[in-house]
Amino acid sequence: xxxxxxxxxxxxxxxxxxxxxxxxxxxxxxxxxxxxxxxxxxxxxxxxxxxxxxxxxxxxxxxxxxxxxxxxxxxxxxxxxxxxxxxxxxxxxxxxxxxxxxxxxxxxxxxxxxxxxxxxxxxxxxxxxxxxxxxxxxxxxxxxxxxxxxxxxxxxxxxxxxxxxxxxxxxxxxxxxxxxxxxxxxxxxxxxxxxxxxxxxxxxxxxxxxxxxxxxxxxxxxxxxxxxxxxxxxxxxxxxxxxxxxxxxxxxxxxxxxxxxxxxxxxxxxxxxxxxxxxxxxxxxxxxxxxxxxxxxxxxxxxxxxxxxxxxxxxxxxxxxxxxxxxxxxxxxxxxxxxxxxxxxxxxxxxxxxxxxxxxxxxxxxxxxxxxxxxxxxxxxxxxxxxxxxxxxxxxxxxxxxxxxxxxxxxxxxxxxxxxxxxxxxxxxxxxxxxxxxxxxxxxxxxxxxxxxxxxxxxxxxxxxxxxxxxxxxxxxxxxxxxxxxxxxxxxxxxxxxxxxxxxxxxxxxxxxxxxxxxxxxxxxxxxxxxxxxxxxxxxxxxxxxxxxxxxxxxxxxxxxxxxxxxxxxxxxxxxxxxxxxxxxxxxxxxxxxxxxxxxxxxxxxxxxxxxxxxxxxxxxxxxxxxxxxxxxxxxxxxxxxxxxxxxxxxxxxxxxxxxxxxxxxxxxxxxxxxxxxxxxxxxxxxxxxx
Numbered sequence: 001x002x003x004x005x006x007x008x009x010x011x012x013x014x015x016x017x018x019x020x021x022x023x024x025x026x027x028x029x030x031x032x033x034x035x036x037x038x039x040x041x042x043x044x045x046x047x048x049x050x051x052x053x054x055x056x057x058x059x060x061x062x063x064x065x066x067x068x069x070x071x072x073x074x075x076x077x078x079x080x081x082x083x084x085x086x087x088x089x090x091x092x093x094x095x096x097x098x099x100x101x102x103x104x105x106x107x108x109x110x111x112x113x114x115x116x117x118x119x120x121x122x123x124x125x126x127x128x129x130x131x132x133x134x135x136x137x138x139x140x141x142x143x144x145x146x147x148x149x150x151x152x153x154x155x156x157x158x159x160x161x162x163x164x165x166x167x168x169x170x171x172x173x174x175x176x177x178x179x180x181x182x183x184x185x186x187x188x189x190x191x192x193x194x195x196x197x198x199x200x201x202x203x204x205x206x207x208x209x210x211x212x213x214x215x216x217x218x219x220x221x222x223x224x225x226x227x228x229x230x231x232x233x234x235x236x237x238x239x240x241x242x243x244x245x246x247x248x249x250x251x252x253x254x255x256x257x258x259x260x261x262x263x264x265x266x267x268x269x270x271x272x273x274x275x276x277x278x279x280x281x282x283x284x285x286x287x288x289x290x291x292x293x294x295x296x297x298x299x300x301x302x303x304x305x306x307x308x309x310x311x312x313x314x315x316x317x318x319x320x321x322x323x324x325x326x327x328x329x330x331x332x333x334x335x336x337x338x339x340x341x342x343x344x345x346x347x348x349x350x351x352x353x354x355x356x357x358x359x360x361x362x363x364x365x366x367x368x369x370x371x372x373x374x375x376x377x378x379x380x381x382x383x384x385x386x387x388x389x390x391x392x393x394x395x396x397x398x399x400x401x402x403x404x405x406x407x408x409x410x411x412x413x414x415x416x417x418x419x420x421x422x423x424x425x426x427x428x429x430x431x432x433x434x435x436x437x438x439x440x441x442x443x444x445x446x447x448x449x450x451x452x453x454x455x456x457x458x459x460x461x462x463x464x465x466x467x468x469x470x471x472x473x474x475x476x477x478x479x480x481x482x483x484x485x486x487x488x489x490x491x492x493x494x495x496x497x498x499x500x501x502x503x504x505x506x507x508x509x510x511x512x513x514x515x516x517x518x519x520x521x522x523x524x525x526x527x528x529x530x531x532x533x534x535x536x537x538x539x540x541x542x543x544x545x546x547x548x549x550x551x552x553x554x555x556x557x558x559x560x561x562x563x564x565x566x567x568x569x570x571x572x573x574x575x576x577x578x579x580x581x582x583x584x585x586x587x588x589x590x591x592x593x594x595x596x597x598x599x600x601x602x603x604x605x606x607x608x609x610x611x612x613x614x615x616x617x618x619x620x621x622x623x624x625x626x627x628x629x630x631x632x633x634x635x636x637x638x639x640x641x642x643x644x645x646x647x648x649x650x651x652x653x654x655x656x657x658x659x660x661x662x663x664x665x666x667x668x669x670x671x672x673x674x675x676x677x678x679x680x681x682x683x684x685x686x687x688x689x690x691x
């Protein structure tokens with residue numbers, strides 16, 4: 001908080017003020033008779049994810065205009081300097097909110113300000129503030145934040161995107177968002193505004209600090225199930241899971257704020273962030289620490305075991321706060337946790353939300369440029385450049401440019417594994433090239449080729465160096481050097497989305513495969529390895545114990561339904577693998593937790609070569625199975641009118657470890673591992689043009 005005289009020597013007043021991202025029309029309830037209503041281009045619509053609809057149109061509520069004569073605030077251009085920004089001087093007081101905007105330079109060491117990180121909330125501009133003596137409509141959430149941040153005696157210098165960027169100007173907006181990393185890293189403090197305080201806020205903040213203090217010295221131990229047992233909790237002075245304090249922090253982590261794509265960068269690069277809910281505050285470092293713990297799969301399993309069904313947490317619930325905390329940890333670029341590449345960041349941020357789909361690229365790009373340790377990375381965004389004005393080009397062009405550039409420069413093709421099934425694409429992006437992910441939506445499945453940190457398969461065998469051609473001159477076409485290894489000849493009915501559908505679909509798959517199992521053309525081990533993606537957590541290949549868990553699952557189905565389960569003589573012997581004393585119900589629960597992963601939203605198929613496989617929901621008979629140079633998993637492609645189209649990644653038994661292209665099989669090496677370049681017998685020479 002600084003007095004205005006100190007700032008007057010550093011900053012020049014700016015006759016400018018921000019509006020927001022999309023153009024809307026505001027109907028003020030009172031206007032001077034002599035003053036015409038402003039045109040739509042002067043006011044724009046705020047960033048949000050919860051637009052109110054009415055009759056197919058956005059419902060814009062009038063804000064209560066001042067009683068005295070007034071006019072809207074309008075922008076002047078920023079100086080043409082790379083690090084030129086606007087800062088908001090929030091005036092002291094208790095009545096109406098007044099502020100002034102000043103031009104500043106981030107390179108000036110005397111410039112000091114607080115950056116505000118918040119969610120814009122509703123699209124309705126209900127409130128207004130006085131900006132350089134003129135009216136600026138704002139959202140209710142921002143208005144509430146300004147009231148809390150205002151000092152009664154001194155001016156406060158702030159940077160707020162909805163007030164310091166003219167977002168009606170695409171050129172300025174493109175330039176300013178490129179500075180976001182520097183703006184938040186340069187701020188003396190970042191305030192995370194979660195909205196007005198509610199009854200559970202103080203309880204949640206207090207309990208988060210207690211958990212952080214009790215686990216600070218034993219973080220590695222907290223990733224074991226035993227640490228979250230009743231004895232483990234008691235040992236650290238923490239209450240049992242039935243205590244309402246646990247539910248209060250789980251509810252806290254569901255705050256809409258954590259879902260915003262821009263929040264990732266704002267929190268990751270900040271050196272000192274404070275989370276504020278009304279008047280209650282807590283350090284972000286404590287929130288991040290606890291998020292990594294209580295949003296982990298180990299915690300969820302322990303919590304769900306101890307709690308009533310109506311208080312359990314789903315394994316599929318998004319864990320936005322944990323994702324942000326993990327990205328922040330990776331940004332420190334420690335030897336045990338190196339910085340993430342742009343491809344990785346695009347993957348882990350897919351479930352975050354943005355009202356402008358271009359933000360799914362732009363908000364992440366700056367994070368991958370260099371780590372917070374100052375190191376640059378070969379596979380980071382430093383190896384590609386965004387278009388100079390990303391908000392001025394079509395979103396599809398931006399997605400294509402980034403994906404093509406990354407694939408052409410990367411030593412890995414795993415980005416192709418993030419391509420979602422065509423049924424999940426947004427209608428506005430159906431015309432995207434088939435090999436370009438629609439980053440505006442969540443892909444909806446666990447990937448065989450991601451995450452990068454847990455690389456397991458190597459379908460390319462000894463051919464680990466990709467051969468990729470992509471050019472901005474022909475952006476629709478991606479050329480890959482591949483080997484066609486098989487073709488889909490039969491698809492089994494059923495594709496499950498929820499755990500309640502698992503038993504029905506698995507039984508139908510077993511029934512369809514029973515004749516092949518009897519004939520010996522496929523094995524029961526091949527079946528369970530396929531539906532589990534031959535991976536459980538970080539373990540790959542999965543052990544036969546996981547096959548025994550499937551047998552326990554099927555056995556209990558048979559007992560409860562009093563009907564015979566198909567292929568019993570093939571799966572029942574697997575029960576002998578279970579350790580003595582293992583309860584079938586426990587083994588069944590473990591299987592349900594694992595099968596819910598890779599097989600979900602996928603279809604099982606058989607190839608011409610007799611291989612079992614899992615593919616996208618839209619897989620069809622006749623789709624080809626390709627293995628690309630540098631590809632860790634096989635790709636399913638389909639010939640169309642204009643050439644080959646990517647259907648998606650797949651799991652194909654007998655292909656995942658390079659067996660189809662000359663790599664060493666498990667029987668040859670004793671372990672499922674790839675081999676060195678040039679040691680295989682096969683070659684991948686055929687070029688496929690995918691559009």
